[in-house]
Amino acid sequence: AQTVTQSQPEMSVQEAETVTLSCTYDTSESDYYLFWYKQPPSRQMILVIRQEAYKQQNATENRFSVNFQKAAKSFSLKISDSQLGDAAMYFCAYQDGSQFYFGTGTSLTVIP
Amino acid sequence: DAGVIQSPRHEVTEMGQEVTLRCKPISGHDYLFWYRQTMMRGLELLIYFNNNVPIDDSGMPEDRFSAKMPNASFSTLKIQPSEPRDSAVYFCASSPPGPAWYNEQFFGPGTRLTVL
Numbered sequence: 562a563q564t565v566t567q568s569q570p571e572m573s574v575q576e577a578e579t580v581t582l583s584c585t586y587d588t589s590e591s592d593y594y595l596f597w598y599k600q601p602p603s604r605q606m607i608l609v610i611r612q613e614a615y616k617q618q619n620a621t622e623n624r625f626s627v628n629f630q631k632a633a634k635s636f637s638l639k640i641s642d643s644q645l646g647d648a649a650m651y652f653c654a655y656q657d658g659s660q661f662y663f664g665t666g667t668s669l670t671v672i673p
Numbered sequence: 674d675a676g677v678i679q680s681p682r683h684e685v686t687e688m689g690q691e692v693t694l695r696c697k698p699i700s701g702h703d704y705l706f707w708y709r710q711t712m713m714r715g716l717e718l719l720i721y722f723n724n725n726v727p728i729d730d731s732g733m734p735e736d737r738f739s740a741k742m743p744n745a746s747f748s749t750l751k752i753q754p755s756e757p758r759d760s761a762v763y764f765c766a767s768s769p770p771g772p773a774w775y776n777e778q779f780f781g782p783g784t785r786l787t788v789l
Contacts, residue, residue: 594775603782608777661706663717663718
């Protein structure tokens with residue numbers, strides 16, 4: 562069974578607007594970490610943001626923030642003031658003591 | 674630091690041939706991961722090492738795949754014999770000491786493998 566689900570294969574956003582990418586996961590663990598990685602056309606995977614499950618406060622990194630809903634097992638990424646350089650494939654990832662899973666990715670297009 | 678280094682960047686081979694992919698992790702990192710990326714299946718973890726020891730190889734698709742890490746600065750992923758369905762981008766990643774599950778993984782640029 563898929564542990565990490567990204568239900569939006571493709572998304573688009575107008576430059577300077579806000580977009581939210583969704584991610585849900587399945588786990589019986591109480592302690593784990595969640596990540597969003599960005600993969601631009603260059604293929605280089607880059608960490609965007611990280612969330613620790615035991616922290617209730619949502620992580621924020623500049624224009625990137627998450628909405629972490631632990632009970633719902635939801636971990637969405639919000640990109641504010643979208644820029645052309647944000648165009649990429651975005652992967653949600655789950656890690657616990659022994660498991661490492663990535664979602665299938667969401668391709669984000671930024672429209673000038 | 675140069676980051677995670679993978680070679681070759683591109684590999685084209687014929688079915689039945691042996692393929693060896695190489696990875697040099699970031700110095701000081703003691704976890705190393707091999708992933709395969711395809712359009713259909715996304716990113717799949719094949720195997721990971723801690724301190725050069727394979728910890729979980731349950732993602733290795735079949736016996737044709739093998740991975741080694743003879744020392745802290747080098748790992749190989751070998752496919753023998755290769756098949757067209759092995760065509761994919763193979764990523765190597767490393768992460769720093771400490772529980773791997775809360776550390777960021779640093780990815781290499783990937784090797785695009787095409788098996789004809």
